[in-house]
Amino acid sequence: MAGVGGSCRLTTLFAQYLQQTRAQNSFSSNFSKRMLLLKVEDNLRKGTFQIPLHQGDCHAFGMPREGQHVHGGVIATVVEDATTMHICANDARSRKAVTTDLNLSFLGVGKIGRTLQIDTTILKIGGVLGVAEAYVKDTSTGKLIAVGRHTMMFIGEDNSATEYAHSLNSVFDV
Numbered sequence: 418m419a420g421v422g423g424s425c426r427l428t429t430l431f432a433q434y435l436q437q438t439r440a441q442n443s444f445s446s447n448f449s450k451r452m453l454l455l456k457v458e459d460n461l462r463k464g465t466f467q468i469p470l471h472q473g474d475c476h477a478f479g480m481p482r483e484g485q486h487v488h489g490g491v492i493a494t495v496v497e498d499a500t501t502m503h504i505c506a507n508d509a510r511s512r513k514a515v516t517t518d519l520n521l522s523f524l525g526v527g528k529i530g531r532t533l534q535i536d537t538t539i540l541k542i543g544g545v546l547g548v549a550e551a552y553v554k555d556t557s558t559g560k561l562i563a564v565g566r567h568t569m570m571f572i573g574e575d576n577s578a579t580e581y582a583h584s585l586n587s588v589f590d591v
Contacts, residue, residue, distance in 0.1 A: 426506035427457050427464055430578065434502055445498050447473070452495065455534075461507055466499045466535040467556065475529050487527035492563050495535060496521060496551045500567040503537045504547035505578040513577045514547060514569035521565040525555070532556045546570055 431454045438449040448468060455465040475485040497519055505514055527533055534556050540548040546568055553563040 425457055425461060426511070427461060427502060428454060430502045430506050434498065445494060448491070448495055448498065452498070462539045464499070464503050464537045466495075466537070467532055468495055468535070469532045470527055470529050472529055474527075485529040487529065487533075489521075489523060492523070492527060492533070492553055493519070493521055493565075495533070496553060496563070496565045497567060499535045499537050500549040500551050500565070501569065503539060504542070504549050504567070504569050507539050507542045508547060508571055508578065509542075510571070510575045511578045512571040512575060513573040514571045516567065517546070517570050518568040519565065521563050523563045525560050525562045527553075527555060527562050531558075533562065540566075544571075 434445075435449050437443070438446040451471070452466055452468045455467055457464050470487050470491075472485070474487045474491045476488045497516065501514065501516070505512070508514070532555075534554050536552045536554075538550050540550055542548075548566065548568045551563075551565045551567070552561060553565070554561050
């Protein structure tokens with residue numbers, strides 16, 4: 418994990434994210450290999466992540482002469498992963514959480530070969546729900562690419578978010 422040193426709950430969950438996405442060969446494993454946690458600020462209320470965009474992230478309908486654009490699903494996944502870690506890191510009871518709402522507004526396009534910066538901010542952590550927002554921008558131009566808000570419901574036992582999964586099964590698997 419490049420970027421942030423030290424030991425706070427967000428760096429602990431980020432290290433776990435890197436380990437679990439690879440061990441489980443999860444949907445996010447393609448992104449976790451490239452994602453960096455750069456900094457944590459404001460008493461764990463703000464976080465900054467980065468990810469370089471690769472050819473495999475491009476939209477199938479992008480034309481090479483126009484510059485290939487990243488698929489919106491890539492941005493949505495990176496926003497969800499970053500805000501999930503951030504929300505869980507701010508839960509005083511260290512519980513796991515599930516998404517109840519995720520919305521994104523796309524304001525620009527990410528281009529292959531560039532790096533996206535995801536700035537996350539905790540809006541509220543309650544007894545049942547946590548809410549965070551994310552601003553995604555192109556690091557080379559500073560242009561805002563997307564803005565998102567993520568709401569999660571806390572589930573599971575206390576301290577379950579920082580324990581490596583004993584089983585790859587979930588009580589919510591159908």
